[in-house]
Amino acid sequence: MEKKNNMPINNYILLSIALFCIGIVGVLTRRNAIIIFMCIELMLNAVNLLLVAFSKMHARAALLAGDVSGSAGTDGQLFVFFIMVVAAAEVSVGLAIIVMMYRNIHSVDVNFLNRLKH
Amino acid sequence: MNIIQILFWFLSVVAIFSALMVITSKNPVYSVLWLIVTFFAISGHYILLNAQFLAIVNVIVYAGAIMVLFLFVIMLMNLNKETEPQKNRWLKMAGAVAGGCLLLVFVAALKGADLKDQEAMVNEGDIGLIKNLGKELFTTYVVPFEISSILFLSAMVGAVVIGKKE
Numbered sequence: 001m002e003k004k005n006n007m008p009i010n011n012y013i014l015l016s017i018a019l020f021c022i023g024i025v026g027v028l029t030r031r032n033a034i035i036i037f038m039c040i041e042l043m044l045n046a047v048n049l050l051l052v053a054f055s056k057m058h059a060r061a062a063l064l065a066g067d068v069s070g071s072a073g074t075d076g077q078l079f080v081f082f083i084m085v086v087a088a089a090e091v092s093v094g095l096a097i098i099v100m101m102y103r104n105i106h107s108v109d110v111n112f113l114n115r116l117k118h
Numbered sequence: 119m120n121i122i123q124i125l126f127w128f129l130s131v132v133a134i135f136s137a138l139m140v141i142t143s144k145n146p147v148y149s150v151l152w153l154i155v156t157f158f159a160i161s162g163h164y165i166l167l168n169a170q171f172l173a174i175v176n177v178i179v180y181a182g183a184i185m186v187l188f189l190f191v192i193m194l195m196n197l198n199k200e201t202e203p204q205k206n207r208w209l210k211m212a213g214a215v216a217g218g219c220l221l222l223v224f225v226a227a228l229k230g231a232d233l234k235d236q237e238a239m240v241n242e243g244d245i246g247l248i249k250n251l252g253k254e255l256f257t258t259y260v261v262p263f264e265i266s267s268i269l270f271l272s273a274m275v276g277a278v279v280i281g282k283k284e
Contacts, residue, residue: 048176055169056238
């Protein structure tokens with residue numbers, strides 16, 4: 001195995017951390033419910049990227065340890081697949097809730113949703 | 119610096135820049151378009167990691183279906199104007215500081231982790247191909263796969279029931 005075909009895992013971790021924190025900042029600073037929802041998708045994708053990178057890291061470690069079955073690391077990528085499935089279902093229900101909220105209060109501003117406070 | 123590293127840094131910069139544009143654009147439609155750019159950059163990372171199945175699924179499901187749904191809802195509500203009420207400046211600053219603190223904590227935790235000699239295989243290895251993933255999916259993970267179809271069915275029913283007029 002050549003050295004040049006490997007990427008330090010730290011690079012992927014740092015990239016995922018950056019994307020995840022951008023998502024957090026978006027959730028905390030915006031008031032539009034749809035943009036908050038999009039930032040949650042961004043955070044999910046950051047975690048997906050990290051899972052794929054770790055699965056490739058695991059595959060390489062298994063290869064170096066002499067495992068020839070070649071299936072080490074498939075679990076991580078299937079997890080990503082299931083996360084995408086759940087995210088698709090979540091988006092359909094979440095957007096239905098946002099449409100419902102828009103129909104009731106004629107806005108998607110989350111600051112109007114403070115009835116639990118009173 | 120070979121072509122793979124150049125591609126890695128290019129895709130990382132595109133992903134982070136467009137993610138920043140998502141949270142800073144005033145117009146929600148632009149946010150959606152920048153988020154699509156982010157998803158394509160992440161798909162590029164998957165291709166770089168030789169996870170071709172996930173790259174294709176990411177483009178089809180995220181950049182295709184989910185983003186069209188977002189754009190559709192934004193157009194439906196006629197939100198494509200720049201009159202969104204903003205949080206006040208202190209709240210925004212507090213949010214940014216909180217996110218920055220989280221970034222700091224993560225990076226500090228990463229510094230303590232012993233990952234110096236761990237590397238991800240790039241542009242080789244065949245675990246990300248459809249053949250291997252499909253074999254695993256329909257043997258070991260066949261029960262979660264079937265359960266996810268029920269999840270989809272219930273999500274569809276839920277979306278219709280919630281979105282229905284009284």
